[in-house]
Amino acid sequence: GRFGCGPRQTELAQREQASVDDILTIPLAPNTDWT
Secondary structure, rough: OOOOOOHHHHHHHHHHHHHHHHHHHHHHOOOOOOO
C-alpha cells in the first residue's frame, strides 16, 4: 500500500476514519439547522 505500517500511520488512519465518520454522521443529526 501507499501508507507505512508503523503505529503512527495506524493511529493517523484511525483518526482520519473517525473524522470521516463524524462528517457523515453530522448531517443525519435531527437538530441540524443548515439547509
